Amino acid sequence: MKFRTPLARARGLGSAKSGTHHWWMQRLTAVALVPLSLWFVASLITLVTADHATVIAWLHSPLVTILCCALIVAIFYHGQLGLQVVVEDYVHTESLKLVSIVVAGFLSLLMAGACLFAVLSIAFGS
Amino acid sequence: MEKTQRPLSPHLQIYRPQLTSVLSVTHRGTGIALVIGTLVLVYWLLAAASGAEAYASAQQLLGSWFGRIVLLGFTFALFFHLCNGIRHLFWDVGLGFELKTAYASGAAVVIVSITMTVLAWSLAYALRGGA
Numbered sequence: 001m002k003f004r005t006p007l008a009r010a011r012g013l014g015s016a017k018s019g020t021h022h023w024w025m026q027r028l029t030a031v032a033l034v035p036l037s038l039w040f041v042a043s044l045i046t047l048v049t050a051d052h053a054t055v056i057a058w059l060h061s062p063l064v065t066i067l068c069c070a071l072i073v074a075i076f077y078h079g080q081l082g083l084q085v086v087v088e089d090y091v092h093t094e095s096l097k098l099v100s101i102v103v104a105g106f107l108s109l110l111m112a113g114a115c116l117f118a119v120l121s122i123a124f125g126s
Numbered sequence: 127m128e129k130t131q132r133p134l135s136p137h138l139q140i141y142r143p144q145l146t147s148v149l150s151v152t153h154r155g156t157g158i159a160l161v162i163g164t165l166v167l168v169y170w171l172l173a174a175a176s177g178a179e180a181y182a183s184a185q186q187l188l189g190s191w192f193g194r195i196v197l198l199g200f201t202f203a204l205f206f207h208l209c210n211g212i213r214h215l216f217w218d219v220g221l222g223f224e225l226k227t228a229y230a231s232g233a234a235v236v237i238v239s240i241t242m243t244v245l246a247w248s249l250a251y252a253l254r255g256g257a
Contacts, residue, residue: 027218030211037208041246048250052178079161111168118171
């Protein structure tokens with residue numbers, strides 16, 4: 001029995017109207033985070049005894065600024081996608097599920113914004 | 127919605143823990159821990175942006191024994207989630223599903239993530255010069 005129209009099948013978006021977008025973005029951010037997080041941890045190890053001026057000088061480099069921004073976006077995007085899956089798996093009260101996902105999303109956005117602000121204010125600061 | 131009394135399928139606590147299932151649960155656990163741990167990243171970056179004084183107190187807090195325990199946990203969670211995440215990416219392209227391979231890659235994830243954690247902290251302490 002075929003209840004779906006050929007157009008719906010071709011679009012492949014399913015009942016949630018988003019298809020594999022969530023899943024795919026989770027993989028893409030994961031792949032991006034492999035080199036980015038390894039680079040960041042290695043950098044932090046070299047900065048373990050650094051004073052403030054050294055850290056500022058490090059963040060001033062355009063390459064470091066760009067990579068840090070990419071890392072921040074990937075981290076919080078990936079984190080939000082992951083939290084959503086966990087909430088969807090374990091929270092079964094519809095209202096609480098919706099509120100949890102929305103709050104987690106807002107908090108992720110706020111934290112990403114705070115990190116980007118910090119990195120960019122250092123990068124563009126004197 | 128009305129709750130009907132249907133028989134339930136056995137859940138986690140019924141089954142004997144196996145390496146594969148334990149790693150799967152740990153992947154979720156470390157994922158949630160890492161999300162909470164990003165608060166440290168927010169704090170550290172904002173402190174650096176706020177000036178030398180704020181940065182010095184952040185370094186002091188993160189360098190305290192409590193800060194070091196949190197950072198050690200964060201490092202292991204990160205390396206574990208990273209290694210096991212790569213294992214998941216292989217599964218996503220259809221590789222490594224054989225039982226033997228799944229157990230071998232699981233054991234590799236445990237060994238590599240512990241080794242990376244020890245290596246990272248040894249390096250940090252070596253660069254710090256003791257203390």
